[in-house]
Amino acid sequence: MPHPQHAPFDVILTALTAAGEATRLRLLALLAEAELTVSELVTILGQSQPRVSRHLKLLTEAGLVERHREGSWVFFLISQSGPAAGFARDIVARLAPADAHLVADRARLAEVREARADQAARYFASHAANWDEVRAMHLPEERVEAAIFEAIGPAPLNAVLDLGTGAGRMLEILAPLASRAVGVDQSPQMLSVARARLEHNGLRNAQLRQGDLYALPVELDFYDLVVMHQVLHYLDDPLRAIREATRALRPGGRLLIVDFAPHEEESLRLEHAHRRLGFSTDEVAGYLAAAGLDVVMRRELAPQSGECGKLTVTIWLGRDRRINSDAFPLTAREVA
Incomplete structure (x- = not known):
């Protein structure tokens, strides 16, 4: 061989x-x-x-x-x-x-990177008010991220794919655990922000791609973890996006979805382009099953004392039903 x-x-x-x-x-x-x-x-x-x-x-x-x-x-x-x-x-x-x-x-x-960072900072500053308004309804990031780490477990990751990467926060926290990490987003401006963030943190194993979540510009049957963090509520066809995300999973790979539970904050639909006001447990479980994934974990993070006005967040973890029979680790195949 x-x-x-x-x-x-x-x-x-x-x-x-x-x-x-x-x-x-x-x-x-x-x-x-x-x-x-x-x-x-x-x-x-x-x-x-x-x-x-x-x-x-x-x-x-x-x-x-x-x-x-x-x-x-x-x-x-x-x-x-x-x-x-x-x-x-x-x-x-x-x-x-x-x-x-x-x-x-x-x-x-270094001068080129500094110029990139300045450009990203200007874009971020011009949209800060809009983002801050939405973030005010989110649970504290440290609670959600701790739950994400608990869901994926301590085992090293080979290839990670972050869909709808936005400003790159998921890549920032997951890329250090992986051999390779890729983020996909449709917005070049948001990718500029994410690129500056990744470069600031020295994450050379992370790359960014502009692309449609319904037609991913990445390898198929390749990633052992795909993440959709606060993405589904922007999509007009969540099941189609989940099916496409599943195509990127290697056999036995996992899909992590983080999104809001059902809520009634109409302002998010009217002012911030949210197409869906959260998802029920049965709804996402149905999506995962239709895409060929087994639900292996679900966790609900509800607002705690002192977090009035925050929305409940749910984490789902689905696993590809195919058996991974690859004799070589992904990192070896990557460089072949």
Whole structure:
């Protein structure tokens, strides 16, 4: 049986050819640090856009770099899967951190990250009043997050997918437990906020994707935990979204749903685009069953003394009924 790190001869030869040039090697080192656009890479490297794009095309075709679209932007990142992914990371790991070229590139990367953070902060500030109004009805985050950790348990996670990631809080708390974490959201502005948050916390194993929750831009049969935190009440077809989330689960994987119990706060529908005023236990259990998941846990978090005006939150955990027969851990397959 082939070693999970091994790759075919022609794949390695192509990867060596692609990486064996100064600018492309610098690009690999930068894209191991962060997801970056062509314009950001142009700023860091001080080279022309056509030249940088040409180098990125070669790296992408060799499987050393992957790209994804986010609105009108295209982001690049060192490959996370595929036969050359492990080789790409090996190359970067062997570079001396004190090399003058890499030190200068990291300094300019820090400036790019600072500019991103400023942009995200301005967007967040312009919407703070709206978010604060909604947050006033939520239970304290520490209570909900403690219940989430209890639900998923202490075992290490391989791949985590956060749907409707918003500002990235779920990725912030779950990515440190995982080998890889991916967040999906439809809003480029919210993804900018999430990206700044992840970079501030140094979470290099977390990536973001813009996409539709009804047609996910991620690997299928891959994630051992998918999270939908305060997402369902925005959707016009919750069952369809849960079915799509289930398609992303590997056999035996789990889907965690956190949302409001039924309530009568019409202002959330009228002023904050909530399509549903909470979900009953039977309703979500029916969704999970229809998607091929068994309900393995349900917990209701009701307001406590001193939390007047807060809405009850319910946590559901469903498990994929398929048996996981994969002999190799996901982290090994990821870098194959």
